[in-house]
Every structure is written in C-alpha cells, then in structure tokens.
Amino acid sequence: MSLRGHRIGSAAHVPNERFLIVGIDTRQFALSSELVQGLLTMEESGSVSTLTVQGQEYPFLDLGGRLGLAQADDGPETRMVLLAQAGIRACVRVDQVHGLVEVERTRVLPLPRQFRNEERNWYVGLILYGDGVAIGLHTRWLLSGAMQRDGGLVNQDQRLSLCLSDRSDRMRKGIAC
Amino acid sequence: MLRGAVGRQRQAASHLCHLLVFSVGGRRLAVKTEEISRISVWVGSIPIPSCTPFISSVIRLDQAVFPVFDLAGMLKLRVKGEQRLCLMAKQADGVMAICIDEEMPVLHSLDAAKIRAYRDNDIDTVGCFTDGFEDVPIISAARLGTA
Numbered sequence: 001m002s003l004r005g006h007r008i009g010s011a012a013h014v015p016n017e018r019f020l021i022v023g024i025d026t027r028q029f030a031l032s033s034e035l036v037q038g039l040l041t042m043e044e045s046g047s048v049s050t051l052t053v054q055g056q057e058y059p060f061l062d063l064g065g066r067l068g069l070a071q072a073d074d075g076p077e078t079r080m081v082l083l084a085q086a087g088i089r090a091c092v093r094v095d096q097v098h099g100l101v102e103v104e105r106t107r108v109l110p111l112p113r114q115f116r117n118e119e120r121n122w123y124v125g126l127i128l129y130g131d132g133v134a135i136g137l138h139t140r141w142l143l144s145g146a147m148q149r150d151g152g153l154v155n156q157d158q159r160l161s162l163c164l165s166d167r168s169d170r171m172r173k174g175i176a177c
Numbered sequence: 178m179l180r181g182a183v184g185r186q187r188q189a190a191s192h193l194c195h196l197l198v199f200s201v202g203g204r205r206l207a208v209k210t211e212e213i214s215r216i217s218v219w220v221g222s223i224p225i226p227s228c229t230p231f232i233s234s235v236i237r238l239d240q241a242v243f244p245v246f247d248l249a250g251m252l253k254l255r256v257k258g259e260q261r262l263c264l265m266a267k268q269a270d271g272v273m274a275i276c277i278d279e280e281m282p283v284l285h286s287l288d289a290a291k292i293r294a295y296r297d298n299d300i301d302t303v304g305c306f307t308d309g310f311e312d313v314p315i316i317s318a319a320r321l322g323t324a
Contacts, residue, residue, distance in 0.1 A: 113270035117228035
C-alpha cells in the first residue's frame with residue numbers, strides 16, 4: 001500500500017481522520033498521522049537510544065514493552081517511526097508499516113466498556129481496517145511515555161501540562177520535564 | 178373449574194426456567210436463554226493489550242466489534258474442537274462474545290424450584306441444577322467480567 005494514503009469510506013462530508021497503521025507482534029495499531037514525522041529503516045536508524053534527525057532528538061520509546069508485547073527480532077519490514085507533537089518527540093520501533101489510511105470518524109469505534117482498567121487511557125478506539133481491527137493509540141498516552149522516560153513526575157497530567165506549555169526549549173536542552 | 182385449571186397451568190409455566198446448556202473445555206455449563214443474543218461459528222479473535230482480567234481480545238462481525246470474555250481461561254480450561262462456537266452474551270455494557278466448545282448447545286427447560294445454590298466459587302452463578310449425576314452451574318452472563 002502506498003504511504004500517500006488509502007481512503008476507507010465514501011461520504012465526503014463525514015469528518016475524516018488519518019492514521020498510520022503499524023504492526024507490533026501480531027497486533028495492528030493506528031497512530032494519528034499528525035504525530036508522525038517520518039519513518040526510518042533499521043539501517044538508517046541504527047541501534048541508538050536517541051535518534052537525531054535534522055537536528056532534532058527523538059528518544060526511543062519502548063511501545064511494545066509498555067503494551068506488554070513480545071519483542072521480535074529486527075526484520076526487513078522493521079521501521080522506526082518518528083513522532084512529535086507540541087515539542088515532545090519520540091521514536092518507536094514497529095515490526096511493520098501497513099500504510100496510511102483516511103478513515104471516517106464513524107469507523108473509529110469506542111473501546112467496548114467491558115475493558116475497564118488502565119487500557120482505557122491507552123486507546124482512542126478501534127478502527128475497522130481491512131477485515132480486522134486496528135487499535136487506535138491515544139496520542140497523549142503515547143507521548144507521556146517519552147516524558148516519563150526523561151522525567152519521573154508521579155502525576156501524568158502534571159507531566160503533560162508542564163511539557164506542553166513549555167514547548168521545545170526544555171527538550172532541546174535535555175532538561176527533564 | 179376450567180378457569181382454575183388454566184390459571185394453574187399459567188402459574189406452572191411461569192416457573193419454568195429456560196436454559197442453554199453448553200460446554201467449555203468439556204465442562205458443562207448453563208446460562209439463561211434470555212441472557213443470550215446469538216450463537217454462531219467462532220471467527221477468531223483480535224488480541225488487544227489489556228489489564229482487564231479475562232478480557233483481552235475482540236471479535237469483528239461485519240461493521241461491529243465485540244469484546245471477548247475468556248471463560249475457558251477463567252476456568253483454567255482449553256476450548257475443545259476445530260469448529261468452535263461463539264456465544265453472544267447480553268450485558269448492561271453491551272454484548273460480549275464467549276468462545277465455547279464445538280459441541281452443539283442444547284435448550285433445557287427446568288422447574289425453577291430445582292435450581293439450587295452452587296457450592297464452588299470458581300465462577301459467578303445464579304445457582305446450579307442436577308442433570309443425571311452432574312451438577313451443572315448456571316452462569317450469570319450479566320456479571321461475567323464485572324468483578
């Protein structure tokens with residue numbers, strides 16, 4: 001599939017959202033395209049804990065580990081996805097990139113209410129994708145991992161408000177939020 | 178006299194409890210039919226990382242997605258058969274799927290007075306009934322996964 005996009009749904013007036021669909025272990029996850037800054041092969045990225053791309057630092061975020069997923073060996077499809085929002089940057093390793101999709105909001109289903117625990121903070125919803133389902137990751141939760149790694153504040157909300165209000169200066173200087 | 182007989186018949190009918198008897202890992206269980214919305218062939222589940230006990234996957238049926246309750250896992254059993262079945266259980270939070278053995282479930286009508294308390298605590302029940310020499314627990318679909 002082309003990364004230029006693949007549209008699911010037909011009605012033009014329905015609000016759409018764009019997601020990058022990636023595979024980790026046997027699951028498919030959806031990352032908001034607004035977050036995604038780029039993709040690197042493992043040859044391009046190497047095995048460093050912080051990637052520097054065009055002068056910007058992207059600390060490695062162990063997304064698979066945070067979700068309790070098995071760590072697969074690097075393969076030809078493995079990629080590093082560069083993420084950034086409001087001055088917070090991170091890179092995550094994925095086993096496969098399936099493509100970029102544009103999805104009508106009606107096709108982003110809420111997580112069933114029977115899921116009652118911490119995972120409610122992890123996901124924005126479930127996206128009907130192909131014959132299956134891609135799990136939409138919550139941007140705020142995803143990037144909170146990057147801040148947690150550098151910082152260590154107890155309260156996640158506090159971490160976010162500090163970093164989002166303080167933009168990139170702290171990040172550039174490597175000061176923990 | 179005739180009116181009285183009809184009245185008694187109605188009264189007797191109202192005490193009947195309609196159950197669906199099925200098996201998970203070879204263990205027989207029952208559920209009230211009013212708590213079941215559908216039985217179909219199991220289509221395979223999609224795992225979702227989760228901290229909720231026994232709820233860590235969903236199934237997709239057409240344009241809808243349903244959570245899966247791992248009843249076999251809760252009972253420390255493994256679902257039997259190649260052609261497993263899917264029981265769709267009604268809950269206040271929506272319908273939930275349960276994977277069960279391929280053995281075809283059977284309908285069973287029972288006098289409600291024959292429902293007794295279930296001794297074991299391995300599963301949340303509304304009681305049990307004796308079928309032959311076996312106690313068959315009647316699970317509470319509405320309460321599965323809510324503890």
